[in-house]
Amino acid sequence: MNMATPVERDAAQVVDKDWWRGAVIYQIYPRSYQDSNGDGVGDLSGIIHRLPHIASLGVDAIWISPFFRSPMLDFGYDVSNYRDVDPLFGTLGDFDALIHRAHELNIKIIIDLVLSHTSDQHEWFQESRSSRDNPRHDWYMWADAKPDGTPPNNWLSIFGGSAWEWDGERQQYFMHNFLKEQPDLNLHNPDVQDALLDVARFWLDRSVDGFRLDTINFYFADEELRDNPVCPPELRNDSIAPSVNPYNWQEHLYDKNRPENLDFLRRFRALMDEYPAITSVGEVGDAQIGMQIQAEYTSGDDKVHMCYAFEFLAPDQPSGNRVSQVLSKFETVVSEGWACWAFSNHDVVRHASRWNLGEKAQRVYAALLMSLRGSVCLYQGEELGLTEAYVSYEELQDPYGIRFWPKFKGRDGCRTPIPWSGDGPNGGFTDGKPWLPVAMEHLSRSVANQDRDDASMVSFYRDMIAFRKAHPALIKGGFEMVESDADVVSFIRTAEGGERVFCAFNLSNTAQPIRLPAGDWRQDRGAPFTATINDKGVTLPPYQAYFAQEDR
Template sequence: MTHLAKDPDWWRGAVIYQIYPRSYQDSNGDGVGDLLGIVQRLPYIASLGVDAIWISPFFTSPMKDFGYDVSDYCDVDPMFGSLADFDAVVETAHALGLKVMIDLVLSHTSDQHPWFRESRASRENARANWYVWADPKPDGTPPNNWLSIFGGPAWQWDGGRMQYYMHNFLTSQPDLNFHEPAVQAALLDVARFWLERGVDGFRLDTINFYFCDAELRDNPALAPEARNATIAPEVNPYNWQDHLYDKNRPENVDFLRKLRAVMKPYNAAAVGEVGDAQRGLEILGQYTAGDDLMQMCYAFELLSGQRPTASRISEVMARFEEVAPDGWATWAFSNHDVVRHTTRWDLTPPAQRGFATLMMFLHGSACIYQGEELGLPEAHVAYEDLQDPYGIEFWPEFKGRDGCRTPMVWDRDNLSGGFSTSPRTWLPVASEHLGLAVASSEDDPAALIHHYRKVIAFRHAHPCLMKGTIEEIAVKGHVLSFIRRHEGEELFFALNMGEEPETIAPPQGAGWQPAGMELNSAQPGADGKLHLAHWQPCIMLRRRARG
């Protein structure tokens, strides 16, 4: 059973496993993963010791952005199966002790959604105001300078209404108008629909994009030295603006309170994706403060292109504690939008194990992305095989997100890696992944998957890692250290994030005992000091009487 089955705070400190359904398991031989494929592989996921799964979108969609363009929020795209198949996912996951979180894309729909088709039909119909429509400037140009993340203006001309509509992403993904109460009510009904089907929570796509400025004011320019976006910062002019008005609006907080009220009777939890390179942690803190907003959010500080050093991790943790003292973060190193961190940070096997250990000791919840536990590198996808519109638009300077979305590898003995019986899959199975397939990794005592199981189990064995504070964050050389505390349990953690051995002093005070031997934890030497090999942790435990 799940470690958190009866805990109303089941989400606090939970380990969440992200599934990209197109690429997890194909059950019917069409080359695309589906919901029954997920059902087939849920025992494997449960064997990792995680608490919950997050399933990326599987709703009805024309698939211009692979499910992030929804045309029916309350049904399953036939590509992935049926509502009955989804019910099987929930039933099987719950029987295995896994919570189920689904990816809700509330900021925008597909242009094929019936809501948008009605909205664009005239300026007078019942849904005329459900999307962000605006008149052109007198010279016919868009109403302001807002840009689309996928390139070009964030405005598309519609000759029927003789107005522009806003799209933060593709032109086929019009933005909903959250200033319209009926829109909010409809989206809250969507949440209720899935909660009634048994989901335990949501991952909220682009949570800070829901509202735009009602006055449609221009965004100011961003200084070149401040352009620190995670995705395609060199080639995308979206990163040249300070996004004060097209997202991050204060009105969003009231809607999040309404959503939390809908979730509360179901003991459901949400993790929001905060997409902002300049103030992500601050927004995270704002959206998770108190007990009437979202439980968790994640920003992109640890999804960056540059490998985090001990100093960088210390800086991020300290900044989070400063701006979000009442908030709760979910940390991730990889997901479906960024280059896999094994490649992005050029990690050796010891560094892979070190970062996996670090994640499970950080203050917050943790999210791992399918295949991360195998140490999969970014796959090479040839231009002619690309599917991602973002990569097609900015190729070759930015190759898109397909390299982290290729099919999961289960078995090295066939070219599809056990993902599908089809000779052609929606993205090619990466040949460089086959040697790291699940079956091969299970048989190799040194494989990364075994380390993930050990460190996840260690996390669950210690309440201070799930729910405790993080204190005394320090950096000495390349060694990061801190103490986690909760109700009398204390864990000292240090990690040598450098390539050379380091020596540090053990934690001060009496009662500290070595712990985490299964994680290769260093023990004090004859000189009383801690001698850490490269990427080696030191874990020490102390328990004090409560009160």
């Protein structure tokens, strides 16, 4: 096959248009996965080299964080060319080879599209800023200053400070929800929408299987530029921005979450529907009305397929009651929509550290994640039980952390390279100097150290993913809450074919009794957990799960 040309979609891979529903998706942060050329930065060839490990987990798809051309001020989330691979990561030929090899291993590829903003180095912005009457003059969110020279309104950037930056060339402010080098596109302009849809088509023609849509609720801002109201202190939530950032002090009614987005999402879905078995997962960045947005964006079959949920990315460890609250609210608010659940990703402290979980606790929470109604995202290294790494200020790369250090240390601690072996200072990640240090405490948890140990964390994840796949009820089935308290949560998953699976989780460090629902239930011994069963019922040891099937 000529790797310089787009890869033809392999019809054998197209089996189920709903393959995404209940899928397990493995997120790769390419800078930190595997370096293949010794420059200290992971790349696409490195991912190809490590595909056997991913395949061994049994996941359905890979989500790859951005690898497009970029100045890398936000490490790829500042795109300067949507239609090319940054040389740091390889070439378009490498991407085609990655698609081809992944499909051979029955792994689908989801790429991370950043459509709300670009880099200020993108040719679109360079033209837009050149004058107020050029063909792309309104491709970005430009506004005049107030009479006193201050920004047009009170909108704030997630990365700190005003969401407006003065441009001396145009003598106007431009909007940026993130870094000032990441100007926001103006999707009110149909030409901008068309250009972004053309970008999506470019990658669909290269046989990608779907898109993770970054900051999907940020696509539109209020054309009247109205000020955001104050968010009452009791409603502030730091799952989107850290508490040191006053971004949380506003109710974000006008700088995001705008109703105009629904029509654009319908256009995006119509494009995807021209291709077989494509999916999309939108990242809804909102701690106040996120679930309502999920409901709007995933309702029916004409917008995005699923949304990436933030409820379990929050700082506090979810108790049984909290899990019940989130799941019950989801069933009520989102109803027929679909979630993509995650505990960790490239933007938050790894949940093993964030929730202070030991290995047994990590396992029971992983089992809970694999049992939820929705699809699942695992972040690279989660399967190894990696903790948050310490990165000194001198080694820090993340501009977010540099700005708010030391109250907020940024996102580098969850982005350190994956340890493939326990040997050497770089754990098999690179022969050069890694862009972030490899955490020494991670070396003992390397893939090589765990790979052939049936009792290891990675073996547990393989077993738990296989268990999920063995039960249609856990993949696409319905959901019914049974009971919850601070320590325990239990529910039933039901498949259309009649399979019913009872799932119970002891999230505490003491043994807990479990009440079985009415019916004739027998323990499913395929799950990698223990329980004590007698005529008095079921007792779960600390941090254990119990699964049972109903005899019918």
